Amino acid sequence: MNTRMWRNRKLHAGARRRNRETALSSLRRNWVLHLMVWPAVILFFIFSYLPMAGIVMAFQNFKPGLGFLNSPWVGLDQFRFLFGYDNFLKVLRNTLVFSLSKYVLNILIPFGFAILLNEVRNRRYKRTVQTIVYLPYFLSWVTLAGILLDMLSTQGLVNTVMARLGMERIMFLGDGFWFRLTVIFSDVWKSFGFNTILYLAALTTVSPDLYESAEIDGANRFRQTLHITIPSLVPITVVVATLALGGLLNANFDQVFNLYNPMVYEKADIIDTFVYRIGLLSGKYSLGAAVGLFKSFIGLILITISYRLAYRFTNYRIF
Amino acid sequence: MYYKTRGYRIFNAVNSIFMAAVGLLCLLPMLHLLAVSFSASAPANAGLVSFWPIGFNAEAYLRTFSSRLFVGALTISVLRAAVGTAMTMFITLMAAYALSKDERTLVGRNVYIWFMIFTMLFSGGLIPSYMLIVKLGLINRFWALILPTLASAYNIILMLNFFRSLPREMEEASLIDGAGHLATFFRIYLPLSLPAIATVSLFTIVFHWNSYFDGLIYIGDKNRLPLASVLQTIIVQQDFRIVGPEVMARLSQRTLKAAQIFIGAIPVLLVYPFLQRYFISGIVLGAVKQ
Amino acid sequence: MTRRAKTIATLVLSIAMILGILAGCGTTPTNTPAPTSGATPTTAEKSPFELGKFDPPITMTAVSRVGDPVYLYNDTLNDNAHTRWALDQFGIRIEYVLEPADADSYRTKLQLMISSNETLPDVVVYTQDPVTVGQLIESGKFMPIMETYEKYAGTEYKKHAEANPQIFYPFMKDGVAYGIPILEYAHNADTLMWIRKDWLDALSLDIPKTVDDLEVVLQKFKYENPDGFTPEEVFPFTFSFKNGAKTWLSTMDWFFGAYGTVPMQWNPMPDGSLAYGSIQPGAKDALLKLKDWMDKGYIPQDVATWDEFTATQIFVQGKAGVIGGGNWVMDWPCNGVKAEFPDAEVVPVGLIAGPDGKMGATMDITAANGVMLINKDFAHPEAYWMYYNYLLENYANPPVGGVFEYGFAQGYDWEIIDGVPTNDKTKLKENGIDYDYSYFNFLTMMPGNPARIPSSYFDALIKLADGLDPVTPFEKRMAVERSLETRMAAKVIMAEADKRTQNAFTGAPTVTMTEKWSLLFQAELETYTKMLYGQVDAAGFDAFVANWLKDGGEQVTKEVNDWYKSVTD
Structure with missing residues (x-):
């Protein structure tokens, strides 16, 4: 953290020096910077903000034939309908079980894997492994679910091996506990290779000088990893972790939908699959919109808290 | 050097074996799919194929390649990935550079940032987006696939963090030398951010390559669909009640689906090793020393 | 072009026209009225429906089959054996303006189109979930069909609909039917x-x-x-x-x-x-x-x-x-x-x-599968009935010697090989015709047999199961396409129909x-x-x-x- 703190201190000194300048003179001097942001701002306005008018749907009983203008207004009925379900809390809990486990593992495992992969000295071997672990990212959940259903069936590959080793056969996808493990780990397996790329890119910015001087100081590789490699990955990790909070209530519809069955509804039903069955299948778009809005608000709150905490404790602005 | 010590050598051996094991774990399902894609449809549908094709044939691939839409779709996909990525990178890099400055340099920076963060969270859904595309006259146009996703808050935030991790001295030196923001951006920042640019480009290429749904709803003319959307049309889940057994029997869905995973993914897999070249540590340092 | 060149061109064209007219008169030496004199009195009284043909032709926009249709020769989406036939036979120019990729995106596309008030095709076929059918009907963009049914439905269709009035029930709103059910083989869903x-x-x-x-x-x-x-x-x-x-x-x-x-x-x-x-x-x-x-x-x-x-x-x-x-x-x-x-x-x-x-x-004896909705702005709802009636009466169970005895179109699903008409797929393939079920992009989205007479399927299967020789082209087709087991099953199902x-x-x-x-x-x-x-x-x-x-x-x-x-x- 040494370099970073030093840099931060310097940054603040610079900021103080410019303190006297008015906002206006800064604008005059830095208008080019504004010009550089505006293309993005305009695109966001057109393609993200204009369609946001559709959020009104959450407060309507939207009918495609009537459109936004003529669909009846129902106020908060959609939310009452949703939160009024006996099952809603259970579904919310299931969602959090999946999404929190995936959240933590999808950060830790690519992080650790990137560090280990970085230690592989043969460049060709390293690149080959890197390419192979990135393959599963390109499988759709429909395909992957088909393979998993096959492999994890009671007569499937995994159970056959387990039976040979004298273990009990397990109905992985028909038992709530095993189902959850399957969902969490298959998700991590599918995406860790792809997520690793970001950390590998971050590692390239670490100056070899730091390792050299540590070597001279007599630090072994483990200590170098602990004091140089890991700290240099922390900023990007914090950024990724914060941004991922925005989608915390998205526990991956495609995955659960393709894997689950009536046996495990109780432990497997997430908000999105639940809403799909009670709402979207019967054409209740407004319910879907209300759920989306609810999830967005939670995401906004989480991101804001995380942003504040990171700033308070590390004096680092994530964005 | 540390890697000559005994302890490290043992670690290295264990680590290499571990990497091989993880690699195998990721490779096996792909091998299974490869075997299915080259199998006859009957054993594939009966779930008999494991890691070696049964009744070897390449019909699933030929069926896809012989689609009248295939070549055009491939071209459109390549074009989409190229144009989309180039433009996205342009927008992203510029915005990220400006936003990597502090509030005093870029007045209103935090407003900009939260304006963008908001778009990651809230969306109006499909219907208003579609109406917008209709109103803009983009239905059936190539640009309907490019413009809506050109600016991505996620990419901008990643990029601005990379920019901020670059040594600040270089920027200050450049500004003192009298170079403007644009010159500093092009001469100092871009060359030093190649790993980050390669990463975000890869994300964007993969995103464009895999997107199929926007094509299906925005592009009505099948001759203008990108590959990912076309693949969707070739393996349609047929409604049995309508097509009847004679049609179902002729469609070996499994082998086709498996083949299309490879047909769909190979071009984008080829891009990766090429971009890996830019993942070399030390570029930043070298620049500082000069 | 100079003025002189223009004059020469006009002159040449005029001469060519005169020669053409003379040549025409030469082949039909009757005093046909000049083209400008309009329709003959007899056709003026009869409607295109009664004549069986629109003259001049009309255009009917429609939805293409879901998936990736394959075409033979130089056929295209809007110019193929099926569309040429429709133009020839009925004076209906079928123009596919929607090409759905798969069932999901088709449903989404329809929902988006009614939400954003886009122009819908003249005829919209839908074979999926009742929820979407309900939304389409509710949108008010389609016409009530009972009047067209009374006026234009053919005998084959009316025979089934009168015996099974419930086929209209799923498409009713406030007691009015908004969709024309597409007929299916009866008992096909019995298990x-x-x-x-x-x-x-x-x-x-x-x-x-x-x-x-x-x-x-x-x-x-x-x-x-x-x-x-x-x-x-x-x-x-x-x-x-x-x-x-x-x-x-x-x-x-x-x-x-x-x-x-x-x-x-x-x-x-x-x-x-x-x-x-x-x-x-x-x-x-x-x-x-x-x-x-x-x-x-x-x-x-x-x-x-x-x-x-x-x-x-x-x-x-x-x-x-x-x-x-x-x-x-x-x-x-x-x-x-x-x-x-x-x-x-x-x-x-x-x-x-x-x-x-x-x-x-x-x-399942109601035997409907999917529905055809007609745009309320479409001026010729009878066009769809003309098309569907004709297929039901001539193609669904074609008579020996009929136009569709061997198949829908020569060179596609049948051909004269060594002087003998055949629709045997292996023989066709040997002769360079690689038959694919999707050649004919029928309006009903049903490949193979776009118009199905509910009773015909089991009748044919049971006849075959009883060891009788196939006589009609439809029976012959079933004899080739359906296994012995399927024929037995039809017999078993019908024998116990009263218990179902x-x-x-x-x-x-x-x-x-x-x-x-x-x-x-x-x-x-x-x-x-x-x-x-x-x-x-x-x-x-x-x-x-x-x-x-x-x-x-x-x-x-x-x-x-x-x-x-x-x-x-």
């Missing part, structure tokens, strides 16, 4: 039990007639398997519960029928009211029996996770001997078992009797159904599956029924019965 006859013979067992017989059969299949599989490998009875007990393949409705109820449909009760099949006491007994069989290892442990198709795999692998399905399962996919076991003999079995001697299964029950509720979803049905159905799926594994017992089933009634089921039942009374009166 029955299929069994490995070669195993029965090897074990000297008779075809099971009761549930108890079946239990003995399953026990022997597992423990004395004729193909030499060990008991650990064989799970003789496969089915799918993931989407319910009554479904399109690997179905169980015939098993529940033995306990006096057909699940997942509304059955008439002795008192004349309708009741939902899945919550009847008989279902509980059926489920308890299945649980017992699961414990004994007769049922694969994974059935809860299998969809309809996956459940057939174990049968195709030769490790199961009993499966439920329609008349066609030995055309696809269960015929796959013969690849590994050429001697496998799979036969359709009549309904089995339960402990009280009851029998039953589902039935049709779903009596065919209306659009009721108010409470729209609100509550998905949750009620979810509880049903959960209870059924869990009973199979013993996680819910008999008392649990009773609790499910009580909750089902309380959580909206009672209200739904009332609404369904109100509807039933309104249509039966």
Whole structure:
């Protein structure tokens, strides 16, 4: 953290020096910077903000034939309908079980894997492994679910091996506990290779000088990893972790939908699959919109808290 | 050097074996799919194929390649990935550079940032987006696939963090030398951010390559669909009640689906090793020393 | 172009025209009226419908078949054997303005189009879920069709619709029908039990007639398997519960029928009211029996996770001997078992009797599959009827010597080879015509046979099953396309048609159904599956029924019965 703190201190000194300048003179001097942001701002306005008018749907009983203008207004009925379900809390809990486990593992495992992969000295071997672990990212959940259903069936590959080793056969996808493990780990397996790329890119910015001087100081590789490699990955990790909070209530519809069955509804039903069955299948778009809005608000709150905490404790602005 | 010590050598051996094991774990399902894609449809549908094709044939691939839409779709996909990525990178890099400055340099920076963060969270859904595309006259146009996703808050935030991790001295030196923001951006920042640019480009290429749904709803003319959307049309889940057994029997869905995973993914897999070249540590340092 | 050149060009053209007219007069030496004089008095009185042709031709925009149609020669989406025929025959220029890629994106596209007030095609065919059909009707963009039906429907269509007025019920709003149902073969959705006859013979067992017989059969299949599989490998009875007990393949409705109820449909009760099949006491007994069989290892442990198709795999692998399905399962996919076991003999079995001697299964004689909606701004709704009537009367069951005797279009699905007309696909392929079911992009989205006469299919199959020679082109086609097993199945199904029950509720979803049905159905799926594994017992089933009634089921039942009374009166 040494370099970073030093840099931060310097940054603040610079900021103080410019303190006297008015906002206006800064604008005059830095208008080019504004010009550089505006293309993005305009695109966001057109393609993200204009369609946001559709959020009104959450407060309507939207009918495609009537459109936004003529669909009846129902106020908060959609939310009452949703939160009024006996099952809603259970579904919310299931969602959090999946999404929190995936959240933590999808950060830790690519992080650790990137560090280990970085230690592989043969460049060709390293690149080959890197390419192979990135393959599963390109499988759709429909395909992957088909393979998993096959492999994890009671007569499937995994159970056959387990039976040979004298273990009990397990109905992985028909038992709530095993189902959850399957969902969490298959998700991590599918995406860790792809997520690793970001950390590998971050590692390239670490100056070899730091390792050299540590070597001279007599630090072994483990200590170098602990004091140089890991700290240099922390900023990007914090950024990724914060941004991922925005989608915390998205526990991956495609995955659960393709894997689950009536046996495990109780432990497997997430908000999105639940809403799909009670709402979207019967054409209740407004319910879907209300759920989306609810999830967005939670995401906004989480991101804001995380942003504040990171700033308070590390004096680092994530964005 | 540390890697000559005994302890490290043992670690290295264990680590290499571990990497091989993880690699195998990721490779096996792909091998299974490869075997299915080259199998006859009957054993594939009966779930008999494991890691070696049964009744070897390449019909699933030929069926896809012989689609009248295939070549055009491939071209459109390549074009989409190229144009989309180039433009996205342009927008992203510029915005990220400006936003990597502090509030005093870029007045209103935090407003900009939260304006963008908001778009990651809230969306109006499909219907208003579609109406917008209709109103803009983009239905059936190539640009309907490019413009809506050109600016991505996620990419901008990643990029601005990379920019901020670059040594600040270089920027200050450049500004003192009298170079403007644009010159500093092009001469100092871009060359030093190649790993980050390669990463975000890869994300964007993969995103464009895999997107199929926007094509299906925005592009009505099948001759203008990108590959990912076309693949969707070739393996349609047929409604049995309508097509009847004679049609179902002729469609070996499994082998086709498996083949299309490879047909769909190979071009984008080829891009990766090429971009890996830019993942070399030390570029930043070298620049500082000069 | 200079002025002089223009003059010369005009002169040359005029001369050419005069020569052309003279030449025309030369070939038809009658005093035909000049083209400017308009239509003859006789055609002016008759409408294009009566004439069977629009002159000048009209354009009808439509939806192309879902998927990736293949074209022969230089055919394209809007210029192919089918569109040329329609233009020639009826003066209708079919123009496909929507090309859906798959069912999901088609549904989304339609919903988006009605939401954003885009112009819809003149005729819109939809074959999927009733929810979307309801939205399309509700959008007010389609015309009521009863008037066009009265005026334009052909005899073949009216014959079926008058016998089965319920075909219009799903497309009614406030008592008005908004969709023209597309006819389907009757009984095609009826299901029955299929069994490995070669195993029965090897074990000297008779075809099971009761549930108890079946239990003995399953026990022997597992423990004395004729193909030499060990008991650990064989799970003789496969089915799918993931989407319910009554479904399109690997179905169980015939098993529940033995306990006096057909699940997942509304059955008439002795008192004349309708009741939902899945919550009847008989279902509980059926489920308890299945649980017992699961414990004994007769049922694969994974059935809860299998969809309809996956459940057939174990049968195709030769490790199961009993499966439920329609008349066609030995055309696809269960015929796959013969690849590994050429001697496998799979036969359709009549309904089995339960402990009280009851029998039953589902039935479908209403026979509609999908709907055609007509844009209310389309000036010529009769154009669709002309097209559909013609296909129903000339192509669905073509007479010997008719235009469609061998197929739809020469050079596509039939050809004269060595002087003999043939539609044999292998022969066509040898002669360079690679027939594909999607060549003709028919408006009804039904490949192969776009217009189906409900009774024709089983009539033909039963005739063939009785050993009669195929006479009509349709019978000849069935003789080639349908297996012996399928013909037998048709006969077995028809012999017991009186024991089968049709779903009596065919209306659009009721108010409470729209609100509550998905949750009620979810509880049903959960209870059924869990009973199979013993996680819910008999008392649990009773609790499910009580909750089902309380959580909206009672209200739904009332609404369904109100509807039933309104249509039966």
